Amino acid sequence: MKEISYIEAISEALKEEMERDKDVFILGEDVGFYGGAFKVTEGFYERFGEWRVLDTPLSESGFTGAAIGSALMGMRPVVEMQFADFISCAFDQIVNVAAKNYYRWGGATPIVIRAPYGGNIHGGPYHSQCPEAWFFHCPGLKIVAPSMPYDAKGLLKAAIRDDNPVICLEHKYLYRRIKENIPEDDFIVPIGKADIKREGRDITIITYGAMVHTALEAAKLLEGKEIDIEVLDLRTLLPLDKEAIFSSVKKTNKAMILHEATKTGGIGAEISSLISEEVFDHLDGPIIRIAAPDTPVPYSPPMEEFFIPNASDVIKAAERLAAY
Amino acid sequence: MKEISYIEAISEALKEEMERDKDVFILGEDVGFYGGAFKVTEGFYERFGEWRVLDTPLSESGFTGAAIGSALMGMRPVVEMQFADFISCAFDQIVNVAAKNYYRWGGATPIVIRAPYGGNIHGGPYHSQCPEAWFFHCPGLKIVAPSMPYDAKGLLKAAIRDDNPVICLEHKYLYRRIKENIPEDDFIVPIGKADIKREGRDITIITYGAMVHTALEAAKLLEGKEIDIEVLDLRTLLPLDKEAIFSSVKKTNKAMILHEATKTGGIGAEISSLISEEVFDHLDGPIIRIAAPDTPVPYSPPMEEFFIPNASDVIKAAERLAAY
Amino acid sequence: MAEISKDVMMELYYWLKLTRTIEDRVTILYRQGKIQGGAWTSHGMEAISVGYSLALEKDDIICPYFRDMGAFLVRRITPKRIFSQYLGRKTGVTGGKDGNVHAGDINLGIIGFPSHLADNYPVATGVALAFKMRGEKRVVAACTGDGGTSRGDFHEALNFASVRKLPVVFFCNNNQYAYSTPLRFQMAIKDVSQRAIAYNIPSETVDGNDILAVYSAAKRTYQRAREGEGPSFIECKTMRMHGHSEHDAAKYVPKEILEEWKKKDPVINYEKYLIEKKVVTSEKLAEIDKKIKSEVEEAVEFSEKSPYPEGKDTLEGVYKI
Amino acid sequence: MAEISKDVMMELYYWLKLTRTIEDRVTILYRQGKIQGGAWTSHGMEAISVGYSLALEKDDIICPYFRDMGAFLVRRITPKRIFSQYLGRKTGVTGGKDGNVHAGDINLGIIGFPSHLADNYPVATGVALAFKMRGEKRVVAACTGDGGTSRGDFHEALNFASVRKLPVVFFCNNNQYAYSTPLRFQMAIKDVSQRAIAYNIPSETVDGNDILAVYSAAKRTYQRAREGEGPSFIECKTMRMHGHSEHDAAKYVPKEILEEWKKKDPVINYEKYLIEKKVVTSEKLAEIDKKIKSEVEEAVEFSEKSPYPEGKDTLEGVYKI
């Protein structure tokens, strides 16, 4: 075991996969000599050369399309979006080409798209977005969004080895803030499996990404109020681990969903619906969503703080739900 | 009153608005001399000239951006996407420029984007998509999706007069199939108001677009089984008419949501969540969603038929729910 | 053009005529109401896709667009699979999942065309990138229409290909219209090939109705690509002789233009050329045509008798497992 | 350049120096940890945005990009609003909703910059389209970086502008890098202006560190646009003298290049020019500089004292009601 940060976990996953499989390569803006805007690929250029750590022109659609083409030829490209916000420029290639190739004509498209997302870093409307719901409504894609270094490393490796297009959402607020002891050996975290990050009896909080930490913080504080919270970390958003969701809710009989993305049309809506469709009879109270308000992500600190859900929002909602 | 088809209603709305306000103009592929792929603007070129019915190069992002720029100068552009599927190419301009201009710096952006969407016309994966959920998770946009000629005309007029970006989803299956008597005078249908298309006591079906007709067909057949269905036509998807949804559910105590878009991450998820959050205590059974399966839209008739929800799917679900 | 052998000339003829014959049959099936949705053909433009694809080696790759029936055939998608595709049958290239030539077959080196025009251009750069990274001497040919060259993906693809000197040849079927939109509303240049200057990509304009010209230009530029000299761009000037799709009467095209281009029919003129140059006799051609005709009729029959997929097949193959 | 009056020369100087002074102060605030998130400057490139914007008439429009501080100032966004913007205050241009020069003010003819590079190019064509449709003699100036010219939106905008002969002038700040990416990984041409050939748009490359050259080229091309002759493209060659943002040490830029370009500093050289040409005395310049300095300090003080927005202000202004 060794202690490692969330961002180091991602770098290691990439490096190890590139060493394991010569078909794995990286492309994107400034990933080469510079090592990427967040330094995920620092030192890769020297180690793997300019053709496996490929600086591209500023053209998200073009280089995502290029990744797709190379994947069709058996390569294993990993695309880096400099910020997840810019993935919108590659939207068409992702939802209409990558996601539909295999279904339409059997063209397997094993691409990975890494996208640093989320707020709390004073990035403003264009460097803080949570784009997951846009891709969640697109059959053919997979989406992962780890909260911990172990998951980040294991899911990225699984994504690279997966034969389908996978979007890896890396919460950039966690990059250097979260550390964990992880095994030294090669491991993967299977795509599609959620993980209970805290066991509890009274209420299940279903969440992912940076909000896992918010949920854990709230859970700790709720101990004092004798509300025992279970924190279910989805880890994979598409496909959802329905079984894990249902079995936790069947146990606690109360469900809350927490995400940083804006509320309307967020992934929380799907989870809430699934619960009410499938385990309605087990519910002792309404399903509550906690999410950012329906606005762009504001820049100024007091506004951003207001925007991002925090532990006290969770506590208030949990108290309300506990009263049912 | 006069009888008019869904597509005629749209043409009339455009023509009347262009006559009312010289700042209203149309741009897109083949909208000019040809009158548009579906002939919505037939005769407009002759009437309004090549600068108000503007054939563009094949460049959805470019002409959507151009519409935005003209709107910032006080024009009232109406963009035609040839098929809603191609809106993916303009995704970035819509979600990052149009939707955020006003919030970020006060730049009012009154653009309308018309997008013929939906299946049942043997269009296959790229001429049948329902893109609403992609834009539903984007504060700053409005989305309308009428089911009837009256609504289609009134909502398009309201959209043109609205000071915000509005996406008008026109279900192309309805274009020439649905007719209705509508008033001859100028009228609008307010954005944000749902409409009860059939009153009932037992179950509320919340739906929109072509599925309104499917719901009505099922409701009729369910009369025989003494299940009395209320059909709530959302008409506007963003912002949702929560009051109308809640008040209908409070009355029937049972809710079904029906849409043609694929299930996971569809708009039905949001509606289901809102209901369980806000009127949970009024529910006598699970909230059921009926939607297309999570696949691209297949081309071959038996597959497409399987894909698109139909009356018998609705009837089966209604019977199950009625038993609660 | 001395370097094109008679065998190749005859092979070009075969595919050219097969393409014409198949598509004419598609038109009939469409008029008979047997094809659901729309049907698009390359009538009058067949020389382009036949020419660029026959010039490839077996393990090269194509990224075609929707008027490239010829390329599908040259790369051995059988007429049976083609008609079954149009008719939505299980035996079609995509098993009913998509229609027309919205299809691909990786084993035959064909990457499926996404409707969104020019989306296949960046994809082609990625194919070429894989070749270059692995040191393979393969090339990729991509094609789009004049209309498609106005899209951003066109720009991003040509730029990237040139920066990295990738082995890709971009073809443009310039049939003077994008649906109803004439070139003057699409671009302010006279030749689409002028677009390539922005990327320092060598480009040329060829007569798209002259199959030998297309073939030669393709051969030459593939050679360049194979030798590591990077991408090329080839504009093939032609004319769309049918409507945009078979339902479109194309009233927006001036009659005189069509009449003029009718004289330049790529199939008829090539037949004449072959006979004049004594490459073949008209009797021999008639024989070939007859064989093609019966092959096509057999394929239509096969396809009409083929089963539809089942409804629940819809659920298969969203993910590769 | 005889046609540029002394008054204009002095006005150019004022805005140039104000831009430099403000941004140097931004750098300090950033290092002091007073600016949250990132801070980007146009150090070494100030002549471009000052030049192109002062050449406009009052009711023209700009679509700037994020290194166009000079344009914001020329169009009368006050230093107080600027610093308040950087500091996330209610008194900032966007009231705290966005930072840096991610801002606009329609009353001053400034369209807000969306981070997504080149997105403002199509928007500019729409502005120009509105002018043309209404028969107004106004023009719009849009700017992006060399990096931004690789994006599809660049292509779609230039193409449309040229087809419709719209009154827009596109500027490119070619500072030789897109973040860390040198030109050779961005494009295979020597001058960005070569891109414009693809659209039949007249283009030229000017010395982006020579404010009079930028100003003259802008004046000339605005005139063309106003006379209905359509768009132009102007590449301004320069060098980014700071890191990509203020946190970036830019080790990827060879020192020699920076040293060479240091000699071409657009502010210092313009001061020298004005004195040499006897447009102004150095005493007079010192006086102006002093005034600027105190104006800037006053603005900083104002901004630091300005209130933050309240959390719940987040909810305001998503829709125009």
Ligand SMILES: Cc1ncc(C[n+]2csc(CCOP(=O)(O)OP(=O)(O)O)c2C)c(N)n1
């Ligand atoms: C991105 C995109 N927008 C719109 C369409 C709808 N569409 C299909 S074909 C066509 C015209 C294509 O013109 P061109 O590229 O010249 O090809 P041609 O049909 O002339 O061969 C259009 C607009 C599309 N397929 N893709």
Ligand SMILES: Cc1ncc(C[n+]2csc(CCOP(=O)(O)OP(=O)(O)O)c2C)c(N)n1
């Ligand atoms: C579409 C898009 N992708 C990525 C980014 C992130 N990004 C911000 S600035 C920059 C480099 C810009 O280079 P250039 O256009 O040359 O402008 P410069 O910074 O050199 O002035 C990048 C990649 C962005 N803003 N937009």
Ligand SMILES: [Mg+2]
């Ligand atoms: Mg064409």
Ligand SMILES: [Mg+2]
């Ligand atoms: Mg640059």
